Amino acid sequence: MIYGKKLLKIYKILLKEFGPQYWWPADSPFEVMIGAVLTQNTNWLNASRAIDNLKRKDLIRPHKIAVISKSKLISAIRPSGFYNQKAAYLKGFSRHVIDRYSGDLRKMSRVKTGILRNELLAINGLGPETVDSILLYALDKPVFVIDAYTRRIFGRHGVKIKDSDYPGWQNLFELHLPRDAKLFNEYHALIVKLAKERCRKKPDCQGCPLKGMSL
DNA sequence: GACCAGGCACATC
DNA sequence: GATGTGCATGGT
Numbered sequence: 024m025i026y027g028k029k030l031l032k033i034y035k036i037l038l039k040e041f042g043p044q045y046w047w048p049a050d051s052p053f054e055v056m057i058g059a060v061l062t063q064n065t066n067w068l069n070a071s072r073a074i075d076n077l078k079r080k081d082l083i084r085p086h087k088i089a090v091i092s093k094s095k096l097i098s099a100i101r102p103s104g105f106y107n108q109k110a111a112y113l114k115g116f117s118r119h120v121i122d123r124y125s126g127d128l129r130k131m132s133r134v135k136t137g138i139l140r141n142e143l144l145a146i147n148g149l150g151p152e153t154v155d156s157i158l159l160y161a162l163d164k165p166v167f168v169i170d171a172y173t174r175r176i177f178g179r180h181g182v183k184i185k186d187s188d189y190p191g192w193q194n195l196f197e198l199h200l201p202r203d204a205k206l207f208n209e210y211h212a213l214i215v216k217l218a219k220e221r222c223r224k225k226p227d228c229q230g231c232p233l234k235g236m237s238l
Numbered sequence: 239g240a241c242c243a244g245g246c247a248c249a250t251c
Numbered sequence: 252g253a254t255g256t257g258c259a260t261g262g263t
Contacts, residue, residue, distance in 0.1 A: 059244085066243040069261060104260035108246080150246050170244055215244055223242090 027199040037213040044212035047160035055161035073103035112148025167196040172218035181237035
């Protein structure tokens with residue numbers, strides 16, 4: 024069976040098992056972008072605490088984050104960990120959104136995806152996973168998000184990517200699945216759900232809906 | 239108390 | 252170009 028068929032089959036199995044995940048939980052696209060930075064190497068509970076703090080202070084706006092003092096920003100995002108660097112990242116990103124798009128994400132969204140992706144990758148603190156999360160979950164662009172879970176799970180099911188290279192993994196999904204933001208959105212969310220619900224709680228793979236499957 | 243969590247930048251070899 | 256290390260909180 025070719026990759027595309029198997030990848031779709033796995034998607035359908037996961038969707039049936041777990042149902043739609045309704046990602047990304049946020050009130051606005053800018054909140055998704057902030058959350059993508061805050062959740063870097065941090066569990067979502069801690070990232071969401073940081074976001075709640077920002078919300079209470081009405082800071083989920085590019086202009087607010089750009090001008091607030093570093094120490095105040097840090098005190099708000101502290102629960103997400105790595106707060107010194109994340110504060111700098113958020114300020115740099117917000118500054119870019121203001122300078123390049125006048126703080127208007129609709130303008131940002133009009134930029135061709137490949138161009139925008141490279142532009143965002145040039146911002147300090149925004150690596151491939153963070154940028155792709157922003158493109159997919161904040162701007163609804165059809166890019167597939169690769170994370171540690173994706174590599175671990177699909178690696179375990181027989182996928183071999185040279186050097187565990189990000190573009191290599193991304194191509195596996197983007198070239199073998201319909202280029203559909205809705206599909207990519209749900210698929211990545213389901214992979215995270217599987218990793219947390221099954222791989223972590225049942226390392227012996229008992230009850231895993233993908234048990235025995237290989238690509 | 240060890241280990242992990244929806245990474246990334248930077249130094250060093 | 253590959254590999255190692257610092258960043259830091261809160262849950263299990």
